[in-house]
Each structure stands twice: as C-alpha cells, then as structure tokens.
Amino acid sequence: MRAFRSSDLEALRQLIHATIDVSYGDVYPPRAVQFFKDYHTDERILERHAAGSVIVAEHERELLGTGAIVGDHIMAVFVHPDHQRRGIGAAVMDDLERAARAAGRRSVCLDVSLPSRFFYESRGYANLRSCSIDVGEGEHLDYWTAEKHLDVGEFQQGARAGAPTRCGILHRHRAQLNAQTLGGQWGESHRSEK
Numbered sequence: 748m749r750a751f752r753s754s755d756l757e758a759l760r761q762l763i764h765a766t767i768d769v770s771y772g773d774v775y776p777p778r779a780v781q782f783f784k785d786y787h788t789d790e791r792i793l794e795r796h797a798a799g800s801v802i803v804a805e806h807e808r809e810l811l812g813t814g815a816i817v818g819d820h821i822m823a824v825f826v827h828p829d830h831q832r833r834g835i836g837a838a839v840m841d842d843l844e845r846a847a848r849a850a851g852r853r854s855v856c857l858d859v860s861l862p863s864r865f866f867y868e869s870r871g872y873a874n875l876r877s878c879s880i881d882v883g884e885g886e887h888l889d890y891w892t893a894e895k896h897l898d899v900g901e902f903q904q905g906a907r908a909g910a911p912t913r914c915g916i917l918h919r920h921r922a923q924l925n926a927q928t929l930g931g932q933w934g935e936s937h938r939s940e941k
C-alpha cells in the first residue's frame with residue numbers, strides 16, 4: 748500500500764472505471780453506471796489527492812485497489828474485479844481508518860454502493876440513510892450513507908443518535924450537475940428517505 752502519485756493517474760482511473768463496469772454492471776442500471784464513471788474523473792481523483800489522501804494497493808507495478816479519505820469522509824474504495832475477496836479492500840480500509848484515527852477523527856462516514864453493503868457491514872459500518880438519485884429515463888442510482896465510530900470496539904458499532912441524515916457525496920455531485928453543466932440531464936426529481 749502506498750500513497751497515490753500523479754504518474755498513477757491514468758492507471759488509477761482505468762482501475763476505477765473497470766471496477767465500475769464489472770462490479771456495478773450487474774446491479775445498477777446503465778445510466779447509473781455511467782453516472783458513477785462521470786463522477787470518478789481524473790479531475791476528481793486529483794481533487795481528493797489535493798484535499799486529503801489517496802492510497803493505492805500495488806503489486807508488481809499493477810494497481811489492484813484504491814481508496815481515499817478527505818476529512819472524515821472515506822470515498823472511492825475500489826478493488827479490481829480480478830482481485831476481489833483477497834483482503835485488498837480490507838487492507839485499504841485499515842489504512843484509511845488508521846489515517847483517520849491518527850488525524851484525531853472519532854468517526855468516519857462513507858457512501859455504500861449496493862454490492863459493497865456486506866463488506867462495510869462486516870467492518871462495523873452502520874447504515875444511516877438510504878438514498879436514491881434519479882439518473883433519468885426512469886433509472887435510479889440507489890445507495891446508503893453509513894458511519895463507523897472509531898473510538899469504540901469493532902463489535903460495538905451503531906448509528907449514533909443525532910447522526911447526520913442527509914444523503915452523501917453522490918447527491919452533491921448530482922446537484923452540481925443540475926446547477927452547472929448538464930442543466931437537468933439527469934432529471935429533476937430525486938428521492939431520499941431515512
């Protein structure tokens with residue numbers, strides 16, 4: 748595991764997009780898959796790198812996994828489909844949570860995709876809210892927000908009273924698209940429920 752370098756950019760974007768295609772292709776509708784790919788651009792990877800920390804799991808000069816943390820928000824955790832279920836995602840999360848603890852964070856939050864729910868639950872993340880983005884033509888991108896307390900034991904997790912109930916960074920991206928560039932291409936309405 749090591750820190751992202753700017754020379755990783757193309758390989759990292761390819762890793763993320765390949766993982767989205769394979770891991771999300773069976774569970775999300777096509778427009779949601781495209782939404783994820785439009786979200787994970789080179790620009791956004793560099794933003795995370797500038798604002799926080801991006802890490803990569805590398806083996807023999809090949810990038811196999813990645814994750815990032817900005818403030819208390821863990822994001823963009825991906826393991827290449829050919830290398831999933833070998834502990835790489837867990838190692839990425841261990842590093843990100845360690846960084847959060849070292850920075851004095853008492854909890855971390857993240858957005859949970861449909862296929863990653865059991866992974867995060869097994870790590871003690873408590874789902875806070877279910878969210879759904881209207882990506883147009885009757886298709887939706889469903890996900891949850893979740894939180895983990897870092898200052899209690901792994902098996903004593905739970906949603907804290909008064910925990911944040913708003914939807915996560917994907918909703919903010921959707922709102923930006925509507926407000927700035929695409930003028931509502933993804934549809935105007937969105938549902939988010941507790």
Ligand SMILES: CC(C)(COP(=O)(O)OP(=O)(O)OC[C@H]1O[C@@H](n2cnc3c(N)ncnc32)[C@H](O)[C@@H]1OP(=O)(O)O)[C@@H](O)C(=O)NCCC(=O)NCCS
Pocket residue numbers: 766770771823824825826827830831832833834835836837838858859860862863865866867869
């Ligand atoms: C979610 C993801 C990061 C997990 O990475 P990974 O390297 O496959 O996970 P690990 O091998 O470290 O799994 C650790 C444990 O999590 C649990 N787990 C992981 N994937 C699981 C799955 N699909 N179903 C059930 N449990 C799962 C298991 O308990 C696993 O331990 P085990 O293999 O000994 O049973 C990876 O599958 C992925 O990139 N998915 C697509 C992208 C994604 O959804 N990313 C999350 C963004 S919100």
